[in-house]
Amino acid sequence: MDGPAGSGKSTVARCIAEKLGLLYLDSGAMYRAVTLLAIQEELAADSPKLIDSVKACHIEFMDNGRTILLDAEDVSKQIRTPAVNRLVADVAKIPEIRHEIVKHQQRIGAEGSIIAEGRDLTTIVFPNADFKFYLDASVTERAKRRLADLHAQNIDATLAAVEAEIRERDEKDTTREHSPLRTAPDAVVVDTTDKTIEEVVDLIIAHVCANEQ
Structure with a gap:
């Protein structure tokens, strides 16, 4: 499952993992x-x-x-701060870093059925995945979601600032030389702008069940 920042990938993937009993791989968290x-x-x-x-x-x-966990330390909150938000795209575009992370992701995938989400999972990391989805939403909607997440963490931010940050992140993700964010030709595209998490989860699970071999 791929898509830009704030499209709902993490929440949707986690819900699907719980419902289908799959291992959930958050590639963005690794970067x-x-x-x-x-x-x-x-x-x-x-x-x-x-x-x-x-x-x-x-x-x-x-x-x-x-x-x-990063070297056995819980960094769940630290990796969601504005400081990390500003730099993660620059780090993620380094070919040598992507190479190492991709190897780790593929090792995890080789161990059994998983649901993985990120920006190059359907195109680079798991090009032969049984099911591929691309989640998207309007920039404004994605900014609102990210702002709500920041406020929930007691991090002060404005909608305008978050929207500008997301636009910048989109530009970096889609134009980087190595493993840019793009829609796989065989991916099912889901616009989550006006959909609830439950609606998106149900839609994806219905597609998987209808097409499972």
Whole structure:
């Protein structure tokens, strides 16, 4: 499952994982964890030292993706801060970092059935996936969702600032040289703008059940 920031991928994927008994893989959280690592170690996105740190670190998901461990430390809240939001696209576009993260994602996928979401899962990481979905929504709707998440974490922000940040992130994600965000030709596109989480989840599960072999 791929799509831009705020399209609902994480929440939808987690719900589907719970309903279908699948392992939930949040690829975005992995890049956020690496971005946090860069901030903590005061390293540039393209620093060789950061790439070495990515190779050496261990990222683990617990509680159906709600808890993210970076080298055994719970960083679930730290990876959702504005500081990480601003830098994650720059870190995620580094080919060597993507290469290491993709290898880890593919190892997880090889262990059994999963539902994975991100920006290059249907095109690069799992091009032969049984089911592919691309979730999208209007920029304004996505900004409202992200703003609500930030306020829930007691992080002060404005809708205008969050919308500008999302537009910038979209530009970086879709134009980066390596593994840009795009819709796989065989992906089912779902516009979540006017849909509830439950509606999107039911729609996807219905499609899977109707087409499962």
